[in-house]
Amino acid sequence: MLAPHEIESLRRSAAMAPLKPSDLDRLFTAAAEMAAERAAIAKVLDELPASFGAVRAALNELKRIVG
Numbered sequence: 001m002l003a004p005h006e007i008e009s010l011r012r013s014a015a016m017a018p019l020k021p022s023d024l025d026r027l028f029t030a031a032a033e034m035a036a037e038r039a040a041i042a043k044v045l046d047e048l049p050a051s052f053g054a055v056r057a058a059l060n061e062l063k064r065i066v067g
Contacts, residue, residue: 001033002027002030007027010023010026010027041062041065041066044061044062045062
């Protein structure tokens, strides 16, 4: 996944000239990964239960998704 500073670098490069196909591919791949990660996180958050034990399990799942 692209780091925030890499995305900013690509943004600045795109302002100066068209991006290379390899840079576009990296950008789209990173965007797809972030979208999938965000959807997985939203699913876990939507399923948060009232009990603390289940909340702990959800936090562990979020750590697995992000980490």
